[in-house]
Amino acid sequence: MKLHLDPRTKLFLILLCVLSAMFAPNLYFQFALVTLIGLLAAFSGKWQYALRGMIAYALICVFTVWCMGVLTGTWRTMLIAFLGLVHKVYACGMLAGLVISTTKVGEFLSAMAHLHIPKKLTIPIAVMLRYLPTIREDWHYIKDAMRLRDASPTPWGFLKAPAMTINCIYVPLLTAASKTADELSIASVTRGIENPKPRTCLVKIQMRSADFLTMVFFAAFLAAEIVWKAVGI
């Protein structure tokens, strides 16, 4: 059985996760947070994602502990500043990736409509999330096309012929983007996106007990962090 959460729950989880990452008193809590997200991913049927994310994070943690213990001086400062950033971003990035890969655009839009968020913001976001994988796909085609023309899509190729490389990357990407924008807007107008009536959705958007349970778990984690901090200092 797969866990299927409401998009609103997911948004709330992201907020809780950002706060948890911000308040995390030490590395153990950071790791526990990532584990929690990993469990969520596993329950949502993304075993590989969960496993990969947690192993990578464990390695980063080991590296951090090593840095704290062994290194001294400027390198230590620089590395710790950098790793601090990684630790902050990692948990949230992992959750965001999970949310994006498990939410359908239709669900997202109708949950946003429930929350009364203006269409001016939700339509661009929905389009953006849908378009990101397409950019990756386009990029592979562009790389192939560049090889055909002897322009190499690597930093070395850029140094050899900067103007040519810039043109070869930007022009097709931007042209494809504006073509897609035209086509997509026609398609979405045809499917009635301009309809002033409230939006309906085939998938029923509602909060179930699993939603509340997940939220309670994450909220409890955040509360535990805050209590730990208040007691510890």
Next chain:
Amino acid sequence: MQTIQKKGLTVKDLVTIGIFSALFLVFALVGGIFFAPNPVLTFYMPVGSALLCGPVYLLMLAKVQKRWAATILGAIMCIIWFVTGMHWAMALGYLIMGIVADLVAGAGRYRSKKINSLSYILLSLGGTASYLVFFADPDGWAKTMLGNGTEQSYIDTMRNTGTTWILVIMLAGTILAAAVSAFIGCKMMKKQFEKAGITK
């Protein structure tokens, strides 16, 4: 659809903004990631991001030519950075600079290339916000970084390495990189996109 010039943003504009935001995000990440893995260069991440996004931003303005386009772009970037857990100041910086960039570009009625370039430079400065917070309050930043109380030597080394000249280089570098990027963007628009009939 183009003959009836509606006043507000049409669905077409919204879709265009969405797609170009995706490109903007990808280019900002690619530019940033080039710097991020190297701890010494982390401070120059806004410079790298600013260097790549110019053409995307300019073409978006040229395609939409209405108020709120840059603001929505800034707001989306703000949400993305916030959701991925970047420092809150970076998210806020993009939101504020998005609005500022929109107002500036609006002064040229979104048509003047020079003013659009200027607005791009302003938007790029949004990325430096988190580092500005770092320089304003290094101790607080260091404290929030690893959560527990930081050691004295750590703060000392940070004061020594994170001196004001890095701040100046970062700001000047971002402005310069954004200007170069906008310049390339303008040339590209003239040479390619206007001929291809992509812009109005």
